[in-house]
Amino acid sequence: MRYSTDSLAPRRVIVDKEDVLSTRPLNKLLWWCYLVLRLASWLVPQRRRLEWRREWEAEVWHWRHFLVESGRLSVSTEQDLLRHCWGAFADALWHRFNRVAVARFVNEFLRTPRFCLLACLTLLAGLLIGRPVTVFQDVFAPPPNIDSDHLLTVSLGEKSSWLQPEVLHDSAVRWPAQTQLIDSDATYAWRPSVVRGPEGEENIASARVTSGLFGLLGVRPILGRDFQESDSPQCEDCVVLSNMLWGSQFRRDEHVIGRSFLLNSRRVKIIGVLPQFRFPAHEIGVYSPFGQNPHPLLPMYEWPGVLLRVSGGSNLETAKRQVEVVVNGVDSAPASTTLDVLSLKDIENQSLESWAGLIILAVLLLLALNWRQFARLRTTGPHASLHDCLHWYLFFATKTTLLLITALVASFELVQAVVSRTNGSTHPLASGAAIWLFLIGAGMAVTWSVRDQLRRCRTCLRSFGVQVEIGGAARGLLELTGVELVCDEGHGTLHVPLMDSSCVDFERWIYLDDSWHALLGNQEAGISVS
Amino acid sequence: MGDTLKLSYTTALVLQTISSGYNYGFDIMEVTGLPSGTVYPTLRRLEQQELIKSSWETQHTAFADQRPARKYYRLTRDGKGALTNAVHRYALLDRLISAEKSNRR
Numbered sequence: 358m359r360y361s362t363d364s365l366a367p368r369r370v371i372v373d374k375e376d377v378l379s380t381r382p383l384n385k386l387l388w389w390c391y392l393v394l395r396l397a398s399w400l401v402p403q404r405r406r407l408e409w410r411r412e413w414e415a416e417v418w419h420w421r422h423f424l425v426e427s428g429r430l431s432v433s434t435e436q437d438l439l440r441h442c443w444g445a446f447a448d449a450l451w452h453r454f455n456r457v458a459v460a461r462f463v464n465e466f467l468r469t470p471r472f473c474l475l476a477c478l479t480l481l482a483g484l485l486i487g488r489p490v491t492v493f494q495d496v497f498a499p500p501p502n503i504d505s506d507h508l509l510t511v512s513l514g515e516k517s518s519w520l521q522p523e524v525l526h527d528s529a530v531r532w533p534a535q536t537q538l539i540d541s542d543a544t545y546a547w548r549p550s551v552v553r554g555p556e557g558e559e560n561i562a563s564a565r566v567t568s569g570l571f572g573l574l575g576v577r578p579i580l581g582r583d584f585q586e587s588d589s590p591q592c593e594d595c596v597v598l599s600n601m602l603w604g605s606q607f608r609r610d611e612h613v614i615g616r617s618f619l620l621n622s623r624r625v626k627i628i629g630v631l632p633q634f635r636f637p638a639h640e641i642g643v644y645s646p647f648g649q650n651p652h653p654l655l656p657m658y659e660w661p662g663v664l665l666r667v668s669g670g671s672n673l674e675t676a677k678r679q680v681e682v683v684v685n686g687v688d689s690a691p692a693s694t695t696l697d698v699l700s701l702k703d704i705e706n707q708s709l710e711s712w713a714g715l716i717i718l719a720v721l722l723l724l725a726l727n728w729r730q731f732a733r734l735r736t737t738g739p740h741a742s743l744h745d746c747l748h749w750y751l752f753f754a755t756k757t758t759l760l761l762i763t764a765l766v767a768s769f770e771l772v773q774a775v776v777s778r779t780n781g782s783t784h785p786l787a788s789g790a791a792i793w794l795f796l797i798g799a800g801m802a803v804t805w806s807v808r809d810q811l812r813r814c815r816t817c818l819r820s821f822g823v824q825v826e827i828g829g830a831a832r833g834l835l836e837l838t839g840v841e842l843v844c845d846e847g848h849g850t851l852h853v854p855l856m857d858s859s860c861v862d863f864e865r866w867i868y869l870d871d872s873w874h875a876l877l878g879n880q881e882a883g884i885s886v887s
Numbered sequence: 888m889g890d891t892l893k894l895s896y897t898t899a900l901v902l903q904t905i906s907s908g909y910n911y912g913f914d915i916m917e918v919t920g921l922p923s924g925t926v927y928p929t930l931r932r933l934e935q936q937e938l939i940k941s942s943w944e945t946q947h948t949a950f951a952d953q954r955p956a957r958k959y960y961r962l963t964r965d966g967k968g969a970l971t972n973a974v975h976r977y978a979l980l981d982r983l984i985s986a987e988k989s990n991r992r
Binding site for chain 2: 411412414415416418419420422423440441442443444445446447448451452455457
């Protein structure tokens with residue numbers, strides 16, 4: 358028998374003609390063994406696969422010959438040999454997933470900018486997936502089915518004197534006759550109120566509305582009915598509940614129609630429940646018909662408004678200006694009264710503007726609180742290369758933005774969850790609490806983001822892996838003392854002095870030249886990594 | 888490294904086997920009775936921890952004997968230190984391999 362000179366020799370055994378018959382079962386066994394080894398070798402990382410297979414095949418070859426030479430070849434020992442080959446899978450898996458290599462990979466991956474962004478995105482996705490986001494519902498989402506392109510609201514201007522709702526209603530009835538632009542109108546008047554229901558006393562806003570108001574908004578009750586023309590004289594104690602009050606006082610009871618409760622100490626009867634939508638003027642809990650006001654007239658206590666639908670073909674902005682002239686005309690309102698005409702989009706924009714203002718305020722506040730950290734970000738950030746600079750600030754901006762959005766969503770969801778658990782529905786105060794919570798969360802997010810950025814390499818953006826303490830604290834005046842944070846990739850070190858303010862030492866980034874690559878460049882030499 | 892490293896019994900057994908002169912996978916399996924799925928990963932781990940070192944037999948020697956080259960394992964200095972500690976820890980370890988050696992003779 359001769360052995361092949363091929364470097365991967367164990368696979369090829371050249372036998373003499375007279376040995377063929379006697380070695381055929383052995384060759385069949387070898388064939389099976391090598392097949393198992395070849396299958397297992399696919400699990401081994403490619404750069405080690407050849408050597409791995411060479412070692413295993415040599416072992417099998419020697420085992421087989423040991424069995425032949427020692428006369429121990431039998432069915433049982435053949436099975437042992439094949440079983441031995443199945444162990445190659447365990448060995449191959451170790452190469453692919455060995456603990457040290459996996460731990461090293463995890464440790465390295467945790468420090469990459471990619472992981473940081475992925476973690477932020479995952480956090481945000483975890484908050485958003487499968488849950489309605491309150492912030493979008495409360496602030497950005499338009500009311501359902503509302504034709505905001507053709508609706509205008511008329512309300513008292515900031516400097517206007519107060520106007521009795523009934524007076525505004527009488528004027529509004531005349532407006533369609535004065536201009537062709539107005540198709541239909543509805544009047545409302547809202548006021549702070551107290552509800553006493555099954556769940557106790559609750560402070561809300563209630564509104565008296567004319568019968569066409571819900572039709573103009575495109576809102577239909579989900580239970581019962583809304584107001585009709587005849588309700589004003591005949592059903593003065595009828596009320597329609599908002600979705601919020603239905604949840605907080607009646608726990609979404611579907612048999613709520615016909616039940617009664619106290620509204621400002623007056624017993625009222627429920628005839629309908631509305632879906633969730635945002636009323637243009639204020640968040641209203643109870644709607645009652647715009648009939649005779651059963652309460653004493655208190656100036657500056659009940660705020661009137663009118664909702665107008667402009668004709669289909671007219672431009673909303675043009676219509677707004679013309680309607681403003683009509684509603685403020687001599688015949689329409691008293692001289693001391695100024696009425697503002699706004700489209701629903703204007704109201705939404707106002708809400709967005711107030712949010713934008715709040716966010717700018719929050720950012721300024723955070724800048725003021727973290728000015729020192731931001732200054733460090735600028736002084737120790739990359740200056741030499743435009744590419745590095747771009748990467749540095751782009752990564753910081755992306756990370757911070759994701760964290761701020763996460764803080765925003767989390768604050769609203771948290772407040773929503775707490776309020777829902779206690780009251781059963783959204784509460785007007787929830788938004789206020791959420792804003793404060795957001796400000797705190799945003800502060801924490803930005804602070805963390807800056808600190809994380811200051812612990813990253815200027816070139817590769819990976820977190821520093823090595824921390825070296827230099828000098829002695831006792832000799833701080835005589836020599837450089839502090840901490841040097843070293844980039845694993847050998848791009849440079851960040852020197853952080855022991856004392857924050859010193860005239861001899863300061864925080865600085867030091868780029869490493871090529872001579873350091875011998876020390877830092879080939880870290881894998883002594884450790885096997887898959 | 889070897890001074891502080893605590894080896895499992897199986898690992899120590901493999902180390903002791905190599906120290907006794909059984910220096911390739913098949914021999915180690917024969918002596919210890921451990922399956923290949925245990926022995927080979929243990930060898931890889933010991934090599935990664937620098938307790939053993941592997942080297943290929945020269946092609947020339949293997950070709951002269953008409954057989955494929957094998958991979959041999961030998962203990963490093965750290966490996967010897969770790970084995971000394973392990974023998975103190977597992978008192979019967981030393982005797983186990985010696986007994987096996989005399990059986991094979």
